[in-house]
Amino acid sequence: MYVELPSCEKVMGEIEKLGFNRKISRREALSTAAKVAISAVVAGVVAGVGGYYAGSLAAPPVTKTVTETRTETRTVGAATVTMTATETKTVTSTVTSPTTVIRTVTATAPAPTKPLKIGVIGKSVHPYWSVVDKGSAKAGEELKMAGMDITVSFWVPYKEDVPAQLKTMDSYIAEGYAGIAVAPSDPDAIIPVIRKALDAKIPVITIDTDAPKSDRLAYLGTDNYMAGVAAGKAMLEALQKMGLARPGGKIAMGTGSLTARNSLERMQGFKDVVEPAGYKVLEPVCDYEDAAKALELAAATLAANPDLVGAFGVYAYNGPAWARAVEEAGKVGKIAIVEFDATKENIEPIKTGVIYATVAQRQYFMGYYGVKLLALMNQWGWESALKFYIPRYPANKIFDTGVDVVKKENLKAYYEEVVARGEPVDWTPD
Ligand code: BGC
Numbered sequence: 001m002y003v004e005l006p007s008c009e010k011v012m013g014e015i016e017k018l019g020f021n022r023k024i025s026r027r028e029a030l031s032t033a034a035k036v037a038i039s040a041v042v043a044g045v046v047a048g049v050g051g052y053y054a055g056s057l058a059a060p061p062v063t064k065t066v067t068e069t070r071t072e073t074r075t076v077g078a079a080t081v082t083m084t085a086t087e088t089k090t091v092t093s094t095v096t097s098p099t100t101v102i103r104t105v106t107a108t109a110p111a112p113t114k115p116l117k118i119g120v121i122g123k124s125v126h127p128y129w130s131v132v133d134k135g136s137a138k139a140g141e142e143l144k145m146a147g148m149d150i151t152v153s154f155w156v157p158y159k160e161d162v163p164a165q166l167k168t169m170d171s172y173i174a175e176g177y178a179g180i181a182v183a184p185s186d187p188d189a190i191i192p193v194i195r196k197a198l199d200a201k202i203p204v205i206t207i208d209t210d211a212p213k214s215d216r217l218a219y220l221g222t223d224n225y226m227a228g229v230a231a232g233k234a235m236l237e238a239l240q241k242m243g244l245a246r247p248g249g250k251i252a253m254g255t256g257s258l259t260a261r262n263s264l265e266r267m268q269g270f271k272d273v274v275e276p277a278g279y280k281v282l283e284p285v286c287d288y289e290d291a292a293k294a295l296e297l298a299a300a301t302l303a304a305n306p307d308l309v310g311a312f313g314v315y316a317y318n319g320p321a322w323a324r325a326v327e328e329a330g331k332v333g334k335i336a337i338v339e340f341d342a343t344k345e346n347i348e349p350i351k352t353g354v355i356y357a358t359v360a361q362r363q364y365f366m367g368y369y370g371v372k373l374l375a376l377m378n379q380w381g382w383e384s385a386l387k388f389y390i391p392r393y394p395a396n397k398i399f400d401t402g403v404d405v406v407k408k409e410n411l412k413a414y415y416e417e418v419v420a421r422g423e424p425v426d427w428t429p430d
Pocket residue numbers: 123124126128129183208209256262289314315316317340341
C-alpha cells in the first residue's frame with residue numbers, strides 16, 4: 001500500500017479539525033507531517049476484516065455502513081500525542097456476511113528510535129501459511145517505507161512440532177525481539193514461554209489459534225468454534241442436496257492436531273450442528289500436519305467405513321486429502337465433503353464439485369495486522385495500541401478476522417471480494 005506524506009496544509013487542517021487553535025509554524029507542520037505518515041502506516045488501513053459467519057448460507061446481499069470517530073489524547077514524556085481514528089464498517093456481501101472494516105488513522109507520536117525485530121511463528125509448511133507470511137511481510141514493507149527501522153521474521157516448522165515452536169520463541173526472546181505473534185500448536189505448553197517474553201517486556205499475541213489461559217495480550221484470528229458451526233451447516237446442506245441425508249449416517253473428520261484449540265473448536269462446532277441432526281461423527285483421525293499422512297488416513301477411513309456419508313477436513317490440506325481419497329475410491333457424489341481454507345488446492349475440488357464447500361479463513365490479515373499491532377505497541381505503548389485495534393479491549397482481547405463460506409455457486413463473488421480486500425489469490429474462479 002502506498003502512503004503519501006500528508007501535506008503541510010493537510011496536517012494543519014487535521015490539527016484544526018481536532019480542535020486545536022494553536023498556530024503552528026510551517027516547519028513544525030512538516031515535521032508533524034512525517035510523524036503522521038509514520039503513525040498512519042503503523043496503524044494501517046484496515047480492510048476486509050470482521051467476524052461474520054453464514055447464519056444462512058443463502059443470505060441475500062446486505063449493505064450497511066457505519067462510521068465512527070474516536071479521538072484519544074495522552075502525554076508521552078514531554079509530548080502530547082493525539083490519535084484520531086475514523087472507522088468505517090461496511091457490511092456488503094453476496095458470499096456470507098463478511099464485514100469490511102476500514103480504519104484510517106491520523107496520529108502524532110515519536111517513531112521508535114531503536115531497530116525493531118518482529119517474529120511471526122506459524123504451525124507447518126503449507127500455502128496457507130505462505131499467505132500469513134505475505135501479510136506479515138507486507139506490513140513490514142509499509143512500516144519501512146514510512147521510516148521505521150523494522151525487520152519481520154516468519155518461521156514455521158515442517159509439520160506440527162511443539163518443542164520447535166517453543167525453542168524458536170526462546171531464541172526470539174534471547175535476541176531481544178520487539179514483538180512475537182505465535183500460533184501455538186499446544187496452548188498449554190506455550191504458557192511459560194509467553195510469560196518469559198512478557199517478563200522481558202516483549203509483547204506477545206496469538207494468531208490463527210489461541211492460548212486463552214496464557215497471558216498473551218490478544219488473539220487475532222478466526223472464531224474457530226463458530227467457523228466449525230458454519231462447516232456443520234454446510235455439511236447438512238451438502239447431504240441434503242446430494243441426496244445423502246439419512247438418520248444415523250456416518251461422518252468422518254480428519255485433522256492435524258489434537259491439542260491446538262483451532263482444531264478442537266472447529267470439530268466441536270461441527271459436531272454441535274450435525275449430531276443433533278441425527279448424524280454419527282466418528283473419532284477424528286490425526287496426521288499432525290503431515291499432508292501425506294492425511295491422505296493415507298483418509299483412504300484407510302473410507303476403506304474401513306464403506307457406509308460413510310460425509311467427511312470434514314479440519315485443516316487446510318485435509319479437504320484435498322479427502323477429495324483425492326474419495327476420487328481414488330470411485331466415490332465422488334457418494335460422500336459429501338466440507339473443508340477449511342481457500343488455497344489453490346482447496347478451490348480446485350470445489351470447481352469440479354468433489355468438495356461441496358469450504359470455510360475460507362482470512363489469514364493474510366492475521367499476519368498483516370499482527371505485525372502492525374506489535375509495531376504500534378512499540379510506538380504508542382501496549383495499552384493504547386491494544387485499545388485501538390481490539391474492540392472493547394481490555395474486556396475483550398479478541399480480533400475476529402472472519403471467514404467466508406465458499407461453494408461452487410458463489411466462487412466468483414468470493415474471488416471478487418478477496419481481490420477487493422487485497423488478499424493474495426493463486427487461483428481464478430473459471
Ligand atoms: C489452520 C492452521 C493449520 C493449517 C494447515 C489451517 O486451517 O488454521 O492452524 O496449520 O490449516 O495447513
